[in-house]
Amino acid sequence: MTDDVLRRELFALPEGLVYLDGNSLGALPRAVEDRVRTVVTEEWGTGLIGSWNRPPSAGPGEGWIDLPARVARRLAPLLGAGADEIHVGESTSQALFATMVAASRLRPDRSVLVLDRTTFPTDAYVAQSVCRLLGLTLRWCDGPGDSPDGGVAAVEAALDDDVALVSLTHVDFRTGALWAMPEVTRVVQEAGALAQWDLCHSTGALEVDLAGSGADLAVGCTYKYLNAGPGSPAYTWVARRHHDDLDPPVAGWMGHTEPFAMRLDHTPRRGVGRLAVGTPPVLALSALDAALTVFDGVDMAAVRRASVALTEQFVAGVDTLARRHAEEQLSLASPRDPERRGSQVSLRHPHAYGLVQALVARGVVGDFRDPDIARFGFAPLYVSPADVDSALEALAAVLAGREHHDPRYAERHAVT
Ligand SMILES: Cc1ncc(COP(=O)(O)O)c(C=O)c1O
Incomplete structure (x- = not known):
């Protein structure tokens, strides 16, 4: 058993993609x-x-x-x-x-x-x-x-x-x-x-x-x-x-x-x-x-520790962005205490659908749940702290450029 649970090489994930939707559909293991x-x-x-x-x-x-x-x-x-x-x-x-x-x-x-x-x-x-x-x-x-x-x-x-x-x-x-x-x-x-x-x-x-x-x-x-x-x-x-x-x-x-x-x-x-x-x-x-x-050989206690570290890192970054863009009314929908939270962080935003779509366009995949939730799942086997940094950079750029208001993101797909 090892505390390092990251094994992205076992997954066929596209290069450069930050996949934060493993709470909806997990990534493809190469073995499959x-x-x-x-x-x-x-x-x-x-x-x-x-x-x-x-x-x-x-x-x-x-x-x-x-x-x-x-x-x-x-x-x-x-x-x-x-x-x-x-x-x-x-x-x-x-x-x-x-x-x-x-x-x-x-x-x-x-x-x-x-x-x-x-x-x-x-x-x-x-x-x-x-x-x-x-x-x-x-x-x-x-x-x-x-x-x-x-x-x-x-x-x-x-x-x-x-x-x-x-x-x-x-x-x-x-x-x-x-x-x-x-x-x-x-x-x-x-x-x-x-x-x-x-x-x-x-x-x-x-x-x-x-x-x-x-x-x-x-x-x-x-x-x-x-x-x-x-x-x-x-x-x-x-x-x-x-x-x-x-x-x-x-x-x-x-x-x-x-x-x-x-x-x-x-x-x-x-x-x-x-x-x-x-x-x-x-x-x-x-x-x-x-x-x-x-x-195989993965310690689930170590997976949980990695998951908590990833969600804490994301929450801290979102807090900073929410303060910087107070007019956006971006807030945390998940419990703040990591002990009371699963492996996902959900954000509330009046244009949550557009926010998720704008992030997808930047290679950061999360999803949307009605009416105002943007969800981000953290699968510690293939999501790294560097991915969280990339996701936060993308979120900062979306908010700064008000990309979530783009009319392209107004129309909802069948699966959100
Ligand atoms: C908590 C929970 N229960 C049940 C389901 C539905 O599962 P299924 O489509 O396998 O019936 C889902 C699907 O996302 C779920 O998140």
């Missing part, structure tokens, strides 16, 4: 390019159906059918969890549906789901649908904001004996505000409810310790800080103590204890594997398997 080419041309092209068991030039246990378990082993250290507690497949939204239904079935005499008002919209949509389906009630709690208790009081205020599940997005996608996972989990469980974490904006950039936090369930995507590519499969984590009672809503043949027995009755696999539904997405899983190799 090679792996996908091999899987397509050799494993699929030559090995054809035999690759389910053993692709050409692969070893035993390296069949496509073993991919979900292999990926789970790679994810385990990044989640602070056992590989046997992780299922990989589907999208985060689908994973949320499965876990919200399964969690309600684990608490059959309770009828309330609690979500934070600052949650990612898909979490809210799925929860609303689950409530309609199962006759449950959705209750909102406040987000953690920048409160020093990391949101404990906000969650406590929403708890009572009816709450089955509290499902929270660990890092607020808009502001980067971070829940205090172990403390919040404790108060949720003291009230007899289950605690679920959406880790989309956490894994790969923060130290995540699911076992240590005592949480019950978690989901997360792999296309942000895990760099597995657009639409790559999500993961679901379920604490081992719930495995025997886990009753997911979609019983597919891959979650059957003997899929190739082809029986009409469904006997779920033991453990988290019963969350599997249909044929695993081999190309996407292979890309994910290869993408995770960039974390």
Whole structure:
């Protein structure tokens, strides 16, 4: 293990680009390019159906059918969890549906789901649908904001004996505000409810310790800080103590204890594997398997230290620029305390969309979230302190030249 986590050479990033959007879509690991080419041309092209068991030039246990378990082993250290507690497949939204239904079935005499008002919209949509389906009630709690208790009081205020599940997005996608996972989990469980974490904006950039936090369930995507590519499969984590009672809503043949027995009755696999539904997405899983190799030998505590240093450097620079251009009303939307912040810095600005577009034109990529947020994600494996300096220089030039007011940036793209 080393404290130097920067490994930009492992990524196929364009020369000179400052990529601060790894919290939306991670950069391409070079290993993914090679792996996908091999899987397509050799494993699929030559090995054809035999690759389910053993692709050409692969070893035993390296069949496509073993991919979900292999990926789970790679994810385990990044989640602070056992590989046997992780299922990989589907999208985060689908994973949320499965876990919200399964969690309600684990608490059959309770009828309330609690979500934070600052949650990612898909979490809210799925929860609303689950409530309609199962006759449950959705209750909102406040987000953690920048409160020093990391949101404990906000969650406590929403708890009572009816709450089955509290499902929270660990890092607020808009502001980067971070829940205090172990403390919040404790108060949720003291009230007899289950605690679920959406880790989309956490894994790969923060130290995540699911076992240590005592949480019950978690989901997360792999296309942000895990760099597995657009639409790559999500993961679901379920604490081992719930495995025997886990009753997911979609019983597919891959979650059957003997899929190739082809029986009409469904006997779920033991453990988290019963969350599997249909044929695993081999190309996407292979890309994910290869993408995770960039974390080989990387200490996640060191990644978090590097992330804090990068966001602190950016915040300090933005503060200086905000003072210099007071008329611009540029302000920090993220918590000022790095302990209460994920690996992103969000800025508020009346012309945030134009600001982001003007920066993109200068080779500094962030993104925009409605109505007034410019977001910048810091992936410590490929973003350096020199990149932060470049981003701040670009921001200074944009503000000085009022480039964000350029009419070219008034029209919004479909994906912002
Ligand atoms: C916190 C969070 N949850 C869920 C999602 C949606 O994930 P998916 O598109 O994999 O369903 C996102 C997407 O950005 C997200 O940021």
